[in-house]
Amino acid sequence: MSPELRPGLTFTWEYTIPPKATVPRLYDDIAMCTEMPDVLATGYMVGIMECACLQALRDYLDWPREQTLGTLVSFSHLAATPPGMTITVKGQLVEVDGRRLRFEVSAWDGEDKITEGVHERHVIDAARFNKKVAAKAARAAG
Numbered sequence: 001m002s003p004e005l006r007p008g009l010t011f012t013w014e015y016t017i018p019p020k021a022t023v024p025r026l027y028d029d030i031a032m033c034t035e036m037p038d039v040l041a042t043g044y045m046v047g048i049m050e051c052a053c054l055q056a057l058r059d060y061l062d063w064p065r066e067q068t069l070g071t072l073v074s075f076s077h078l079a080a081t082p083p084g085m086t087i088t089v090k091g092q093l094v095e096v097d098g099r100r101l102r103f104e105v106s107a108w109d110g111e112d113k114i115t116e117g118v119h120e121r122h123v124i125d126a127a128r129f130n131k132k133v134a135a136k137a138a139r140a141a142g
Helices: 041-060 127-141
Strands: 010-016 066-077 086-097 099-110 111-127
Touching: 010 127, 041 066, 041 086, 041 099, 041 111, 041 127, 066 127, 111 127
Parallel strands: none
Antiparallel strands: 010 086, 066 111, 086 099, 099 111
């Protein structure tokens, strides 16, 4: 992790909402969800916020050896966004505590503010992490 990665880092990232990100399509195996409005699903929106923070970290990590994983999300979903709209995510790194990174993030769809909240990521050693996950999977397979 680069020593230049410090609180105050700001970023902007744009993402166009694909059809697969809407409630009826994301949860197409759940009957009630297929009858829901064709708008951005909250779960997918959270993933977009995570990806925006990940993109902001690109130049500060020894990728792919160092990666980050989301460990906390706390977002409000303020407005509905249909597929095809491009959202603009704005964020700021507000805290670096060892390997824990805390962001404040918000996004707009060109019409409305659609979300705001907090996201935390932890820097990991990818090889070490993947080794632990493989061992867990092997234990589960039994």
